[in-house]
Amino acid sequence: MNVVVVGGGVAGLGSALVLARQGHDVTVVERDDTPMPTSADEAFEWDRRGAPQVRHSHAFLARLVGLLRNEHPDVYAALLAEGATEMRFGDDLPPTITNFERQPDDDELVMLACRRTTFEWVLRRCALAEGRVTFRVGEGVDGVLTADHQLLPGVPHLAGVRLADGNTIEADLVVVAAGRRSALSEWLEAAGTAPVTEEVDDTGIVYFSRFYRLREGQQVPPRSGPIGGDLGYLKYGVFVGDNDSFSVTLATPTADDELRKMLADPVVFDECARQLAATAPWLDGRAEPITPDVHVMAGLLNRFREYMPGGTPVATGFLPVGDAVLCTNPLYGRGCSVAFWGAHLMAKAVAANPGDVVAMMTNYDTDLRAEVVPWYRSGVEQDAEARRVSAALLAGEDPDGDTSDPRTFMRSVFRDGLMPAMRTDAVVLRAFFRGLNLLVSPDSLVKDPDVQARVFAAWQERDSRPPEEPLGPKHRAELLALLPV
Ligand SMILES: Cc1cc2nc3c(=O)[nH]c(=O)nc-3n(C[C@H](O)[C@H](O)[C@H](O)COP(=O)(O)OP(=O)(O)OC[C@H]3O[C@@H](n4cnc5c(N)ncnc54)[C@H](O)[C@@H]3O)c2cc1C
Numbered sequence: 001m002n003v004v005v006v007g008g009g010v011a012g013l014g015s016a017l018v019l020a021r022q023g024h025d026v027t028v029v030e031r032d033d034t035p036m037p038t039s040a041d042e043a044f045e046w047d048r049r050g051a052p053q054v055r056h057s058h059a060f061l062a063r064l065v066g067l068l069r070n071e072h073p074d075v076y077a078a079l080l081a082e083g084a085t086e087m088r089f090g091d092d093l094p095p096t097i098t099n100f101e102r103q104p105d106d107d108e109l110v111m112l113a114c115r116r117t118t119f120e121w122v123l124r125r126c127a128l129a130e131g132r133v134t135f136r137v138g139e140g141v142d143g144v145l146t147a148d149h150q151l152l153p154g155v156p157h158l159a160g161v162r163l164a165d166g167n168t169i170e171a172d173l174v175v176v177a178a179g180r181r182s183a184l185s186e187w188l189e190a191a192g193t194a195p196v197t198e199e200v201d202d203t204g205i206v207y208f209s210r211f212y213r214l215r216e217g218q219q220v221p222p223r224s225g226p227i228g229g230d231l232g233y234l235k236y237g238v239f240v241g242d243n244d245s246f247s248v249t250l251a252t253p254t255a256d257d258e259l260r261k262m263l264a265d266p267v268v269f270d271e272c273a274r275q276l277a278a279t280a281p282w283l284d285g286r287a288e289p290i291t292p293d294v295h296v297m298a299g300l301l302n303r304f305r306e307y308m309p310g311g312t313p314v315a316t317g318f319l320p321v322g323d324a325v326l327c328t329n330p331l332y333g334r335g336c337s338v339a340f341w342g343a344h345l346m347a348k349a350v351a352a353n354p355g356d357v358v359a360m361m362t363n364y365d366t367d368l369r370a371e372v373v374p375w376y377r378s379g380v381e382q383d384a385e386a387r388r389v390s391a392a393l394l395a396g397e398d399p400d401g402d403t404s405d406p407r408t409f410m411r412s413v414f415r416d417g418l419m420p421a422m423r424t425d426a427v428v429l430r431a432f433f434r435g436l437n438l439l440v441s442p443d444s445l446v447k448d449p450d451v452q453a454r455v456f457a458a459w460q461e462r463d464s465r466p467p468e469e470p471l472g473p474k475h476r477a478e479l480l481a482l483l484p485v
Contacts, residue, residue, distance in 0.1 A: 001350075004029065004161055004171035006141045006184075009051050010336045011322025012177035013123040014343030017072065019175075020130035022351055027169055028127070029161065033138035036124065040082050040243055043121035044211075044290075051179055053116070055295040056209040057239035057247040059333030060112035060119065062437035064340050069110075071344070075126045082122055083243035084114035089433055092223045093426070100426035109433055113240035115211070115247075119336070140164040144174060144187045144318070151316045151358050156192050158317035173357065174318040175346065177339070182324035185305060193314040201302040201380050203329040204387040205235070205251040208263045209295050210270070212287040214244040221281035226423075228278050229471035230386075232393045234259070234479065235331060236472070238279050245290060246282060248273045251331060253390035254298065259476070268483050269294045275482050276472040302380050303327050304373070308365040316357055319346050319364055326372060328379045337438055338372055345371065378442035385411075393476065417459030420468065428454050 001024045005012045008030030016026045032050040037043040048054045065086075068076040080086070089109035090102055112119075127133045145168055147159035160170035176184045185196035214220065220240065228237025235251040250272060252259045262268045266289065273279040304326045307314055322339035349364035385407060392399035400408045421428040431451045434440045445451060473479040 001025070001172040002170070003027070003173045003175055004169050005175045005177055006161060007050075007177040007179055007182070007322075007324070008032075008034075008120075008124065008135065008137065009177060009179055009322065009339070010120065010123070011179075011324065011339035011343055012175070013120065013127050014340040015175045015177055015321050015346060016133045017075070017123065017127040017130065018343055018347035019350065020127065020132040021072075022347060023132075024350075025132050025134075026127075027134045027136060027171070029139055029141050029163070029169070030135065030137045031140035035137070036128075037121055040115065040118040040121065043117040044115060046117055046121075048117070052295075053297060053330065053335075054120070055291070056116075056207055056297060056330065057237070057249040058114070058116040058119070058336060059239060060114055061333060061337040062109050062111055062434075062439055064337035065110050065112050066108055066439075067340055067344055068112075072126070075123065078122050078126060079112065079114060079119065082118055084112050084118060084122075085240070085242065087111040087113055087240065089430065090426075093429070094223055094226070094423065096423050097426050097429065098424070103430070106430070108439060109430070109437060111437065113242065115241040115245055116336070118242045141178070142183075142187075144191050144315075145170065146191050146315075147317070152313070155313060156188075156315045157357075158191070158315055172317075173350070173360075176318055176320045176324050177322045177343075178324050180301070180303065180323040180327045182305075182320070184307075184318075184320060184324055188307075188315050191315065196305055196307060196314055197309065198303055198305045199380075201383065202254065202387075203300045203302060203331070203383050204254050204390065205300060205329070205331065206254055206260050207295075207297040207300060207330060208250045208252070208269060209247050209291075210266065210289060210293075211241070211245055211247045211291045212282070213290050214246075214287050218286040220246070221284075221286070224281075226278055226471070229276065231472050231474070231476075231479075232389050232399070233476040234272075234276075234472070236273070236276050236279060238282050246287070248279050248282065253387070253394060255391065255394055256476075259480070260296075260298075262480075262483060264294055264296050266292065266294050271483055272479065275479060277469065278471070297330075300330060301327070302329060302376065302383065304376055308361065311362065311365070313358070313361050313365075316361065319349075319361060321346050325368070326376050328376055329383055332379055332382075332436075334375060334379070334438060338375065341438070342368065342372060374442050375438065412462075413455065413459050416462035417455040420462075420465065421455050421458035423468075425454055425458070427451065428458075 005028045141161045142164045143162040145160040147157040345367045349360045353359035389399040
C-alpha cells in the first residue's frame with residue numbers, strides 16, 4: 001500500500017517504521033522544518049514548534065522499551081549507541097528497600113533514559129534507513145482528499161491529503177499522527193463527515209522544565225529516596241537523559257498564578273528545585289544548565305477524540321495514532337509509549353486485514369479501546385482527585401477535612417499505606433512500577449491480594465512509624481518564603 005503519515009513525531013515515526021517493515025511505501029509529512037541532525041546535541045537544537053513538549057522532560061516506559069527490544073532491536077541498539085541508557089528495576093533502589101530479590105519478569109521492567117529529541121532523531125534515522133520511507137519536512141497538511149467512491153454508504157472515503165501549498169498526495173491509507181493539536185476533526189468535517197465528538201478534561205497543571213548536563217568528571221548523585229514527589233501544591237521530578245544530560249520538571253496547579261509566574265524565572269526555578277528532596281542533590285553544582293530558559297507549557301488536556309462512535313467510522317481510509325486520537329497528563333509519562341504502542345496496534349490491524357480498510361479500522365479501534373483507553377480513563381480519574389486536593393490547599397482548606405468522604409479514606413491509604421510500603425517493600429514497589437510502565441492493566445495493583453495486604457499492613461502502622469523525611473516544604477507559603485523575589 002501507499003501510506004501517507006501526517007506528522008513526524010513519535011507516533012508518525014513509529015507508524016512509518018513499522019509499516020515500512022511490513023512492506024508498505026510511506027510518505028511522512030512533517031510541518032516543522034527539521035533537517036536531519038548529525039548528533040544528539042544538534043537534535044536538541046531542532047526547531048520543533050509543532051511539538052513544543054520536546055523541550056520538556058520525557059520518560060520512556062518499559063512498554064515502549066519492550067516493543068523496541070523485541071521488535072526493533074536495531075533501533076534499540078542505535079539509541080544506546082547514541083548515549084541513551086537503560087534504567088533496570090532493582091539496579092538503583094533506595095537503601096530503605098531491603099527485601100529485593102530479582103524476579104524473572106524484572107527483565108521487562110526497563111526504562112530508557114533519553115532526551116525526547118535524541119529519541120526522535122534516532123527513530124527518524126532508522127525509519128529513513130528502510131528505503132521505503134520518504135520524509136517531506138517543512139510541509140504542512142491542511143486537509144484531506146475524498147474519493148469518488150464510498151466503502152460504507154453515506155460515509156466519505158479518504159484518498160489522500162492536501163498540503164498547505166495546494167499540492168496533494170494520494171494514498172491508499174492516511175495515518176494521522178499530528179499530535180495533541182491535530183486538525184483532523186476539522187479536515188473531516190470540511191470533507192462532509194458528521195461532527196467529531198471528543199472528551200476533554202483539563203489536567204489542571206502547568207509544566208516547567210529545564211535541562212542540565214553533568215560537569216566533566218561529575219557523577220549522578222547516589223539514590224537516597226524517590227526521584228520525584230507530590231507536595232499537593234507542587235509536583236516535581238528529575239529525569240535522566242542521554243549523554244550526561246538530565247532535566248528537572250516542576251508542575252503547579254493551573255490556578256496558582258503566583259507560583260506559575262515565579263517558576264518561569266530560571267534563578268527561582270533552580271532555587272525551588274534545591275528546596276526539594278529529590279532534585280536538590282542534582283543541583284548542588286555538579287551540573288550546568290543546557291537550556292538558558294525554563295520551558296513552560298500550559299493548556300495541558302486529557303483528550304479522547306471519537307472517530308468510531310458506536311463502532312462506525314465517521315469516514316473511512318484513515319487511522320489516527322498517538323496524541324491525535326488520545327492524549328493524557330504528561331506527569332504520568334505515558335504519551336510516547338502510548339504513541340509507539342498505538343502505532344504497533346495500528347500496523348497489526350493493517351497486517352491482519354489486507355485490502356479491507358473498514359476491517360483495519362474496526363480492528364484497530366477495538367484494540368485501542370481494550371488496551372489503551374483504560375489508561376486514559378484512569379488518568380482522568382487521578383487528575384480529578386489531584387485537582388480537588390490542590391484546590392483545597394490553595395483555598396487554605398484541609399483536603400482531608402471531610403472524613404465521611406470515601407476519597408479521604410483512599411487518600412489516607414495512598415499516603416499512609418502505599419507510599420510508605422513503596423519505600424520499604426520491593427514487592428509493592430515492583431507492582432507499582434509494573435503499572436506505571438503500562439505492563440499490566442491500570443487496576444492490577446489494587447486487585448493483587450498480596451500487594452493489598454502489604455499496603456494495609458503499612459497503613460495500620462501509620463501512627464507508630466517515625467515521621468517520613470519531608471519531600472520538600474510542607475506548606476506552599478514555606479516554599480515561597482525560601483524563593484528569591
Ligand atoms: C509537557 C509535556 C511533557 C511530556 N512528558 C512525557 C513523558 O515524560 N513521557 C512520554 O512518553 N510522553 C510525554 N509527553 C507526551 C508526549 O510528548 C506525546 O504523547 C507524544 O509526543 C505524542 O506523539 P505524537 O507523535 O502523537 O505527537 P507529537 O509528538 O506532538 O507530533 C505531532 C507532529 O505532527 C506535526 N504536525 C501537526 N500538524 C501537522 C500538519 N497539519 N501537517 C504536518 N505535520 C503536522 C507536528 O509538527 C508534530 O511534529 C509529554 C507531553 C507534554 C506536553
